[in-house]
Amino acid sequence: MAGAAANFRYMHTMIRVLDLDKSIAFYTELLGMKLLRRDDYPGGKFTNAFVGYGPEETDTVLELTLNWGREEPYELGTAFGHLALGVRDIYGVCAELEKRGAKIPRPPGPMLHGTTHIAFIEDPDGYKIELIDLDTMG
Template sequence: MSTLPDDYQPPDPHTLPTGPLDTSTSSYGFSHTMIRIKDPRVSLNFYTRILGMTLIRIMPMPAGKFTNYFLCYPQSEVPDKDNHDQLMHWLWQQQGVLELCHNWGTELPSSGFEGDKSGNEPEHKGFGHICVFVDDLHQACDRFTKLGVQFKKRPEDG
């Protein structure tokens, strides 16, 4: 873990470069987040059965030896999954799409892939978390516990 100098001061947030509003970006929106996963069976179980997301599209990419899984909480009726173009157009209109990327073979112990680094460990700082809002945090956590989720950190732990 690195140590900060005693006289360290973080950047003044009022001096950070945010830039003026640029009308050429007014139609931009946040599309999706991609996370690499170790084992699609484990990850899809968590995101669909535990968090209640809907698996919208599975896209095997044999040339690259990976498969992408697209999930979301649909805000409208999901189109016919056999119509790729229509489905992908609809998917990119959704908010908060999660793309899980499985590089083939990472689920094998011999791969050495450690897909569960959260970014909260000193030697792996970077990625922090994704946020899913729920109606009642404690009820949701009780449900997760009953479904066998092993917490790395519970909400009451800060």
Template sequence: MITKGINHLGLTVRDLDQTTAFFTELLGWKLLARDDSYPRTTVSDGSARLTLWQADRTAPKTDFDRKANIGLHHVALEVETEDDLNALAGKIEAWPGVTIEFGPEPLGNGPRKHMMFAEPGGIRLEIIWAAGQ
């Protein structure tokens, strides 16, 4: 194998400041870089690294449709415990601009659980508690 994993995932978002705040303020990720000349930020939780790109504000926006668009379906982030999932779900549900697809529920036959939502910039995210699997 010549590759060794994903260096970063680049995502285009509706509002760079809103999405950056979601990751840094709500999820506690660290802001690694910001470049206002080519509007983007880079955020990380110490394991995953995302580069967030501002969509052209002058162009019409088309929301992502996971069933019709080629490309990103969602980004899945893992939490350590079921309590972490439930606590984070409450914070996510209260965050302005978030659209909840479904709250914490069993994944398949369990015991794993997950939730799906779109953060304010329109990126579909999943939070998973893997139940030690």
């Protein structure tokens, strides 16, 4: 299928969340994304919120899905790995995130088998987000 990539555009990743307002606050207030839209679907009993660093028309975004009436946290499973964000000054970013209440299960530091510095943080539902220091990528 030569040239097939020209027919596709990566649009979003969807994760299910237990508390939509808490998740929106995490991604917008701590990670600097913007709430792009939020839509209720009463017939399906769910709400979708899209957050990202740019408009859906040109940027890949994150879809947060709240299934109404859910009271128990989701099992994250073993197939999902993490989301990844590039940052400058990973040590300063992590210090600020920690000060603002973010969980940082893997503090910033060099990769075990490389020179790039990384860290992992967790959102309110326990999804892991890798922070990659753009200044040390190599």
